[in-house]
Structures are given as C-alpha cells and as structure tokens.
Amino acid sequence: MGAEKRGALIVLEGLDRSGKSSQCHRLVEFLKGTGLKVEAWRFPDRTTAIGSSISAYLGGGAELDDRAVHLLFSANRWEKRLQMEKKLMAGTTLVVDRYSYSGVAFSAAKGLDLEWCKAPEVGLPAADLVLYLDISPEEAAVRGGYGDERYEQLDFQKKVALQYKGLQGKRWKIVDARQSFDQVHELMRETCVKTVSNCLNGCHHLS
Numbered sequence: 001m002g003a004e005k006r007g008a009l010i011v012l013e014g015l016d017r018s019g020k021s022s023q024c025h026r027l028v029e030f031l032k033g034t035g036l037k038v039e040a041w042r043f044p045d046r047t048t049a050i051g052s053s054i055s056a057y058l059g060g061g062a063e064l065d066d067r068a069v070h071l072l073f074s075a076n077r078w079e080k081r082l083q084m085e086k087k088l089m090a091g092t093t094l095v096v097d098r099y100s101y102s103g104v105a106f107s108a109a110k111g112l113d114l115e116w117c118k119a120p121e122v123g124l125p126a127a128d129l130v131l132y133l134d135i136s137p138e139e140a141a142v143r144g145g146y147g148d149e150r151y152e153q154l155d156f157q158k159k160v161a162l163q164y165k166g167l168q169g170k171r172w173k174i175v176d177a178r179q180s181f182d183q184v185h186e187l188m189r190e191t192c193v194k195t196v197s198n199c200l201n202g203c204h205h206l207s
C-alpha cells in the first residue's frame, strides 16, 4: 500500500493478561464516539477452520509441532489479509488485539530461529501503530484467568517478554499497563487519534 488515504492499522501487543482485549474494546468505543469508522479485530481469529485448530492446541487438547503451530498462526492472519486491506482502503480503522509480533515473540520464545519466525509474516499489512501494554510477567500472573491456556506460565512469559523487547521499533508506543484500566486507556488515546488522522489524510509512511 502506498500513501493513500485510508484507515489506520492499530495493534495491541503484550504478555498474556496485560489487558489487551479490555483496552481494545475500550479504544474502539472511544474512537467510534469521535465519529470514526472503526472495528475491533483479534488474532488468533478462532472462528475459522485454522483458528479452531489453534484454539484446540492452546486449550491443550491437541499436540502439534512447534513450527506447524507457528505457520497456523501466520496462516490465520493471511486468510484475513484481503478483508483487512479492503476495510483499511475503505477508510475503516482496525484496532487489532495481537498480530505478527505475537506470532514472532511466542515462537521465538520456544527457541525457534527468529528470522525463520519472521519470514511468513512478510507481506501482511504493516501496523501504523503498535501499543505495547507493558507489565512484568509476575504482575500479569496475578490477574484473573491466568493459567487457563498453554502459554500462561511464568517462565515462558519471561522469555516472551525478552523477545518482545527485541522487536520494538519506531512505530511502537510503550504503555504502562500496571495502571488502572482508565489510566491505561488515557495513555493510549492521543497517539491513536494522531495516527488515525495521519492515515485518513494520507500522511502515513508505509514500508
């Protein structure tokens, strides 16, 4: 995509239980309230055939090779690519709960080669803004529902946190996710409004 006028691709990333889903919905409601066209998306999208295999794996009910799982997560994004691009080009902003960065961070934390992990993500729509909900693995672990799924283990989350650090780039904003629900939302608002406005005016720079 070039410098067309379009919606923004805003991604929320962070450790399990950092508050992504809660903040994603809150942010979408806020942006809608300003009159923008905006939708909440999430990956994995568990509603597709690929997504249901991922869900079975995450729930512990299926054993799969680590590389096969990695490619399933990536394929789950690719199967949504056309729809994502259409929405963005039509001026709709997408607030996405996890994206390629989760794919890379979680698989690399298992010990898979970083470049191998990144390769299948190349060519997917690029995020205009990545909001990283920053919380220590220890603090996330005491939050509700922790431990229900495969990756929700303290030692593993520490490795994921290290991988995320290595992925941070210039389109990232680090948000202190230890704050209250309302405070975290406040911290994200301004930069989101600015990003959406840049995209709608065609002032963004896509690689």
Ligand code: T5A
Binding pocket: 014, 015, 016, 017, 018, 019, 020, 021, 022, 023, 043, 044, 058, 073, 074, 097, 098, 099, 100, 102, 103, 104, 106, 107, 143, 144, 145, 149, 151, 152, 177, 178, 179, 180, 181, 182, 184
């Ligand atoms: N994965 C994902 C990969 O390995 N590769 C990939 O490519 C992708 C896309 C499932 C797993 O898949 C892995 C990563 C994950 O391990 P998921 O479906 O996004 O991914 O996981 P969920 O279990 O749905 O979500 P999370 O565990 O990541 O939680 P969230 O969305 O970060 O947190 P949220 O909003 O649900 O909140 C968690 C709890 O904390 C409380 C909430 O009330 C809730 O109880 N909370 C707060 N408490 C205090 N202060 C605050 N500010 C709070 N905000 C929320």
Ligand code: NA
Binding pocket: 020, 021, 097
């Ligand atoms: Na979530």
